[in-house]
Amino acid sequence: MRVAVIFPGQGTQQPGMANAWRDHPSWAVVDRAEAALGEPLAHLITDAPADALTRTREAQLSVLLTSLIVWDALAPQLDAIDLTGDAQDSEPVVPVAFAGHSLGQVTALIAAGVLPFDDGIRFAARRAELTQAAADAHPGRMAALLGATPEQAVDACTAAPDGCWVANDNAPGQVVIAGTPDGVAAGSERAKEIGVKRATPLNVGGAFHTPLMHDASAGLVDILATVQFAPTTVPVVSNHDAVAYTDADGWRARLADHVSVPVRWRSTMDTLVELGATTFVEVGHGGMLAALAKRGAPGVTMRNIATPDDIPSAPATPPIRVTQRVTQEVS
Numbered sequence: 001m002r003v004a005v006i007f008p009g010q011g012t013q014q015p016g017m018a019n020a021w022r023d024h025p026s027w028a029v030v031d032r033a034e035a036a037l038g039e040p041l042a043h044l045i046t047d048a049p050a051d052a053l054t055r056t057r058e059a060q061l062s063v064l065l066t067s068l069i070v071w072d073a074l075a076p077q078l079d080a081i082d083l084t085g086d087a088q089d090s091e092p093v094v095p096v097a098f099a100g101h102s103l104g105q106v107t108a109l110i111a112a113g114v115l116p117f118d119d120g121i122r123f124a125a126r127r128a129e130l131t132q133a134a135a136d137a138h139p140g141r142m143a144a145l146l147g148a149t150p151e152q153a154v155d156a157c158t159a160a161p162d163g164c165w166v167a168n169d170n171a172p173g174q175v176v177i178a179g180t181p182d183g184v185a186a187g188s189e190r191a192k193e194i195g196v197k198r199a200t201p202l203n204v205g206g207a208f209h210t211p212l213m214h215d216a217s218a219g220l221v222d223i224l225a226t227v228q229f230a231p232t233t234v235p236v237v238s239n240h241d242a243v244a245y246t247d248a249d250g251w252r253a254r255l256a257d258h259v260s261v262p263v264r265w266r267s268t269m270d271t272l273v274e275l276g277a278t279t280f281v282e283v284g285h286g287g288m289l290a291a292l293a294k295r296g297a298p299g300v301t302m303r304n305i306a307t308p309d310d311i312p313s314a315p316a317t318p319p320i321r322v323t324q325r326v327t328q329e330v331s
Contacts, residue, residue: 001091003078004277005111007071007104010204012286013053013062018045018069020307026072033065036118037125041065056135056205057128060103064124067107067284068117074283074305075111096275097244099237101289102168102209102263103127106255111283112232114251119227123255126223130216131259135206137215142167142178142204143188147197153177159190167209168263171296178207213260220259224252235275242267244275269297281305 021027034041044053044062053059079093100108106124109115115123140163145153150166153175157164164183168176177187184207188199206212229251235244238254240261245251269292272280279301282289290302305311 001279002094002096002276003279003281004272004275005071005095005098005108005281005283006272006289007067007098007100007107007111008063008282008284008286008288009100009102009104010056010059010063011202012284012288013059014285015048015050015053016046017062017285018066020309021066021069021073022046024069024073024308026069029069029072030065032117033068033121036121045069054203054205056132057125060124060128063103063284064107064121067104068110070283070305071107071111073308073311074281077311078281095234096277097235097237097272099239099268099272101170101239101265102258104284105236105239105258107284108236109251109255112234112236114229114232114236114248116228116230123220123223123227127216127220127255127259130219131208131213132205133219134213134216134259135208138207138212139181140179140207140210140212141181141184142176142202142207143184144200144202145175145177145188145191145196145198146200147173148175148191150175152191152194152196155194156187156191156196157183160184160186162186163210163212165207165210166262167207168265169267170263170265171269171292172266173295174292176202178210179212180207209259209262211260217256217260220256221252224255227252237268237271237275239263239265239268242271244271265292266296269293269300273297273300279303 030042045066098108098112110120150169153166160183162180162182164179164187167178191199229248231248232246235246237244240258242264280293282304285306287304293302
């Protein structure tokens with residue numbers, strides 16, 4: 001069975017999202033992350049209130065940590081998971097690629113062994129800080145165009161007089177635009193005029209994945225220059241161009257650019273299917289990517305792994321070790 005391992009991004013965070021993991025051995029991921037950043041983090045995924053998790057840094061770190069805890073528990077036992085619901089199906093699980101939506105791409109790189117764990121945690125925190133600083137310097141908004149085609153979204157943005165861009169092409173009927181407040185307001189109005197079902201403002205703190213994030217991209221260049229990336233045998237599909245990469249150093253430019261270019265998740269799903277994935281395993285809290293897959297990859301089986309109950313207590317057969325567990329040092 002050929003599987004794509006995918007990780008969610010910001011917007012899936014909820015209070016107490018990792019409480020089910022507090023007594024699990026993979027909670028050691030939190031201890032290691034706290035040591036890497038030199039600050040407490042556990043509260044973000046156990047008892048932080050909802051309003052605290054709307055802030056960019058807190059939201060992104062909570063999603064990243066939860067997904068990494070789940071992956072740490074899942075990776076050594078991936079081959080034991082019943083992905084079909086057919087107990088008689090003993091076909092081995094073969095991961096064909098990793099991918100992640102926006103912030104989830106950072107998680108995917110850590111899981112794949114491309115980005116060292118400690119560097120990945122520090123990078124994610126700094127990425128969130130820089131994108132929020134860019135948002136404060138260049139205020140912006142985002143809106144989901146429900147039922148829109150990519151062409152309608154481009155039309156809506158072109159009609160806006162003051163900065164509006166397509167930020168996420170997530171799935172058929174789910175495109176997000178972003179830009180200045182006036183630009184998004186004009187783009188949303190134009191979308192309604194050309195037949196888009198609904199333009200829904202998103203509760204986010206900036207115009208992410210647009211040129212308004214250029215300051216953040218520039219700030220990430222120096223940080224990424226100090227990170228030692230590693231090549232991988234299982235590719236990571238970049239969601240800004242939907243290309244599967246196994247190299248190491250190219251991720252410096254990709255990650256710097258990523259915050260200011262659109263997320264092409266629809267095309268990313270297409271690439272995962274082209275690589276042979278018949279099942280997507282969403283690792284982490286919530287089911288955002290499963291919902292998108294129903295529209296963008298309807299022939300693919302979806303499985304969400306979010307709690308310890310989703311993982312067998314012991315592997316039925318020796319597992320395929322696609323990466324090291326993140327509680328251990330990545331060599």
